[in-house]
Amino acid sequence: xSTSPAVAATVTPDRTNPPIRPITDMxxxxxxxxxxxxxxxxxxxxxxxxxSEFIRQLDEVGAKSLPLVALAGSAIGVVLxxxxxxxxxxxxxxxxxxxxxxxxxxxxxxxxxxxxxxSGRVGAGIGAELAAMKVTxxxxxxEASAVDPYKLLAVTRIAACMVALPLLTLxxxxxxxxxxxxxxxxxxxxxxxxxxxxxxAGAGFKDFLPPTLKTAVYGLIIGTISTFQGMRAKGGAVGVxxxxxxxxxxxxxxxILADVLLVKIILLLFP
Amino acid sequence: MSxxxxxGAFIVATLAVLAIGVFIIGxxxxxxxxxxxxxxxxxxxxxxxAGAEVLVGGVHSGxxxxxxxxxQASGQVTVNLELDKSTHEIIKQDSVASIQTEGLLGNQxxxxxxxxxxxxxxxxxxxxxxxxxxxxxxxxxxxxxxxGSAQNAMDNITSVTxxxxxxxxxxDSGSGTVGAxxxxxxxxxxxxxxxxxxxxxxxxxxxxxxxxxxxxxxxxHNFLLKGYFKNRGYEDSSELGKDxxxxxPKATAVKEFTLPSRQxxxxxxxxxxxxxxxxxAVGEYLATNEFGVAIVEVSSGPSGDSDKELLLSQAxxxxxxxxxxxxxxxxxxxxxxxxxxKQINTTADDKSQSGWGQVRILIYPTGTPMxxxxxxxxxxxxxPAASSREKMPQ
Amino acid sequence: MPTTQDSTDATARSKTTNQAVIAINxxxxxxxxxxxxxxxxxxxxxxxxxxxxxxxxxxxxxxxRIIIGLQTPDSGSAIVLGTDMAQASEEDISAVRTQMGFLxxxxxLYDSLTVAENVAFPLLHHRKDLSExxxxxxxxxxxxxxxxxxxxxxxPANISGGMQKRVGLARALALDPVIxxxxxxxxxxxxxxxxxxxxxxxxxxxxxxxASIVVTHDMLSAKTIATRIALMNHGKVVIEGxxxxxxxxxxxxxxxxxxxxx
Numbered sequence: 001x002s003t004s005p006a007v008a009a010t011v012t013p014d015r016t017n018p019p020i021r022p023i024t025d026m027x028x029x030x031x032x033x034x035x036x037x038x039x040x041x042x043x044x045x046x047x048x049x050x051x052s053e054f055i056r057q058l059d060e061v062g063a064k065s066l067p068l069v070a071l072a073g074s075a076i077g078v079v080l081x082x083x084x085x086x087x088x089x090x091x092x093x094x095x096x097x098x099x100x101x102x103x104x105x106x107x108x109x110x111x112x113x114x115x116x117x118x119s120g121r122v123g124a125g126i127g128a129e130l131a132a133m134k135v136t137x138x139x140x141x142x143e144a145s146a147v148d149p150y151k152l153l154a155v156t157r158i159a160a161c162m163v164a165l166p167l168l169t170l171x172x173x174x175x176x177x178x179x180x181x182x183x184x185x186x187x188x189x190x191x192x193x194x195x196x197x198x199x200x201a202g203a204g205f206k207d208f209l210p211p212t213l214k215t216a217v218y219g220l221i222i223g224t225i226s227t228f229q230g231m232r233a234k235g236g237a238v239g240v241x242x243x244x245x246x247x248x249x250x251x252x253x254x255x256i257l258a259d260v261l262l263v264k265i266i267l268l269l270f271p
Numbered sequence: 272m273s274x275x276x277x278x279g280a281f282i283v284a285t286l287a288v289l290a291i292g293v294f295i296i297g298x299x300x301x302x303x304x305x306x307x308x309x310x311x312x313x314x315x316x317x318x319x320x321a322g323a324e325v326l327v328g329g330v331h332s333g334x335x336x337x338x339x340x341x342x343q344a345s346g347q348v349t350v351n352l353e354l355d356k357s358t359h360e361i362i363k364q365d366s367v368a369s370i371q372t373e374g375l376l377g378n379q380x381x382x383x384x385x386x387x388x389x390x391x392x393x394x395x396x397x398x399x400x401x402x403x404x405x406x407x408x409x410x411x412x413x414x415x416x417x418x419g420s421a422q423n424a425m426d427n428i429t430s431v432t433x434x435x436x437x438x439x440x441x442x443d444s445g446s447g448t449v450g451a452x453x454x455x456x457x458x459x460x461x462x463x464x465x466x467x468x469x470x471x472x473x474x475x476x477x478x479x480x481x482x483x484x485x486x487x488x489x490x491x492h493n494f495l496l497k498g499y500f501k502n503r504g505y506e507d508s509s510e511l512g513k514d515x516x517x518x519x520p521k522a523t524a525v526k527e528f529t530l531p532s533r534q535x536x537x538x539x540x541x542x543x544x545x546x547x548x549x550x551x552a553v554g555e556y557l558a559t560n561e562f563g564v565a566i567v568e569v570s571s572g573p574s575g576d577s578d579k580e581l582l583l584s585q586a587x588x589x590x591x592x593x594x595x596x597x598x599x600x601x602x603x604x605x606x607x608x609x610x611x612x613k614q615i616n617t618t619a620d621d622k623s624q625s626g627w628g629q630v631r632i633l634i635y636p637t638g639t640p641m642x643x644x645x646x647x648x649x650x651x652x653x654x655p656a657a658s659s660r661e662k663m664p665q
Numbered sequence: 666m667p668t669t670q671d672s673t674d675a676t677a678r679s680k681t682t683n684q685a686v687i688a689i690n691x692x693x694x695x696x697x698x699x700x701x702x703x704x705x706x707x708x709x710x711x712x713x714x715x716x717x718x719x720x721x722x723x724x725x726x727x728x729x730r731i732i733i734g735l736q737t738p739d740s741g742s743a744i745v746l747g748t749d750m751a752q753a754s755e756e757d758i759s760a761v762r763t764q765m766g767f768l769x770x771x772x773x774l775y776d777s778l779t780v781a782e783n784v785a786f787p788l789l790h791h792r793k794d795l796s797e798x799x800x801x802x803x804x805x806x807x808x809x810x811x812x813x814x815x816x817x818x819x820x821p822a823n824i825s826g827g828m829q830k831r832v833g834l835a836r837a838l839a840l841d842p843v844i845x846x847x848x849x850x851x852x853x854x855x856x857x858x859x860x861x862x863x864x865x866x867x868x869x870x871x872x873x874x875x876a877s878i879v880v881t882h883d884m885l886s887a888k889t890i891a892t893r894i895a896l897m898n899h900g901k902v903v904i905e906g907x908x909x910x911x912x913x914x915x916x917x918x919x920x921x922x923x924x925x926x927x
Contacts (some may be wrong), residue, residue, distance in 0.1 A: 059277060106292075144735065144762060144767040170285045171284065200299060
């Protein structure tokens, strides 16, 4: 299913979807999320597997998010190049500029920026789309057709997010490094080869692969939360808008929290 | 663009980025070249980490694979290096591995020197010889103490400069003699006149002195006055210091002759020789043996006027020196004199009977450096005059 | 398990079995304090169309959802094609569902798919034996049946309500079901369109001889398409029978219902 955009711009936040209210609501939310995850896991590991739908979603989440991620990554690269230069020159460490840009982009900026950008676009998209389907009984129709909506809708989207995020992060890193070079070379010419050489000097796989792959966890978070919020939406247009908003907010929040945890874990595992 | 094409392009493009990243990083780690391993042992690796670069001749040619601590406290840290196969030809058994720092505070890396052609090659797994790394801490300590000394020096210079400054300012303001000298024109013209006067006086005096000396020489040979000179033992005061040296050489004497002055000299206050034969042994020894330098050392007894005794010692030394030189054949220039003058601390030496002092002739082996000549001329001669030595008629 | 059925065999089928396809027995269902179904019992056989009427907001739609297993009753049994939908496993429920077609109140078309793709949806998932061209042919045939030939490439958002219901019907019939459940088929349609839908349903029933249950508040529609009508009030079936039987009833409730538009 291609993304149908979320509904009204003036959405009153979650009358129908917790959790902004008291603790019990929050706990209930976590409880429902737990049940949801159990159903999804069961659906994920039993046939039939909705492979063509997964491919469709991969295109939707991945290929269609690419321009946005590339833009964000490029912006990050440019900004880093300009800011870092200023700081490094003050310490007489201008030669460290390529390294600073490459490391910052690849290990942290590209993953987190890609995560948040996709959180916004895809989180809102999936949340709204599934919520709209729920309120128009389309999910019931799927179920009435003897097709498991968890397999068809949830698993495919979550899996697509998990696969797409690392790929998008790679694209973001690429654009960040490239535009970082462009930005640096416009101030003080340096060849691309030399920039890359200096930038990756002392770099190891542990600086490149774990940060890129940790975005798969982001994808898991974004897919799960937005699918969950969508499939339990109630109440027409308000419900759809609320689902979209809370999907974005909660996905972004959990992505950032996960980043903190993951950075720590990566440092532990790959000293 | 159809959906499948777009998706396919997306996946291919991003995987290509992954591949590029892997190649760039892997290339730096020489993953894709064939490599071989070497070990290097250090007592301390000064913060080197695994993954650090290995430079051969300054070119990045490998990485530090791992670093292992020894199993015993007496052991060394083993650094396992992985090197590109291309270095096989230049790293030999006599190559040396060292740990260096990029710049002053940068990363540590391992540097391997070239071996020499012809030396045997290293095999996979060999151990290289090493030099321990420079500890930045030690270097800083040195620099610290250097700075401390420099600081002291600076402080001293500062105070000296301050002094000079004050003196200079005083001079400038005309205070003190020098100030007056520098600033007072009247004084200058005065001095000028005085100087020219002095010059003429001096030349007059010189002329007068020459005359005087001639007279004195004549007098010396006058029979009425002859006795005086004869009794004192020498004629010419101005010759007293001609062979003097400032002190004994540091080396050990190979031979020493000690003669009490009482046995040699005529009177307690004269330098006239009495018993010349006492010097035969000395003279023969000097004539027949190789020696570097010989010193005639004369000392006086504990009593008497210090200046007079010193003069006496000098005279006596000269007399002894001249006698030996005249009567025995050896290199004259190797025999020197030194006068000690009054010796207050009398040793319980029965040779210096009744406090006349003694004469020592010390002979030093070949190669002993000559002590410096004494510049303290006897007090009686102030103006250099050309006078010939005259022999005392015996 | 999808059976390979040809629509032309429908008439033959109706003769081979006389068993109740749907057997509802003493079903109760409450939502909070409100009891929407209170001991409902009925049977439906092939070739029958049972219409449920009652005030809006009663448990009529809930009844349909119980029959297809989207909701479970608090008590009682709902035995469909031999399977108790209240108790059965996922697998068994799935198997029964492939023999049922459900037309939702607002058609519930998948709005990201075209009309043809909507109709093809059940075929894609349950008739994997069909080649792409066969599937295409079948979709065309179904669209023809509901009078929508040529509209296959349109998006659901771009067609009228009546057309949406037709697409919904075509989709419901895709697997040649034994049972057809219709939730307010004429809701929101103008009288002429309603009449057209009624005619269509009648024709399809004639052709396929399914066991149909229609939930509606439209008496005229019920009169047209149903073989039996059941009137519900307060969760109970007040009266069940032919239209004539209802006409003969003395209950005011029934009279009110019957005579709204007269």
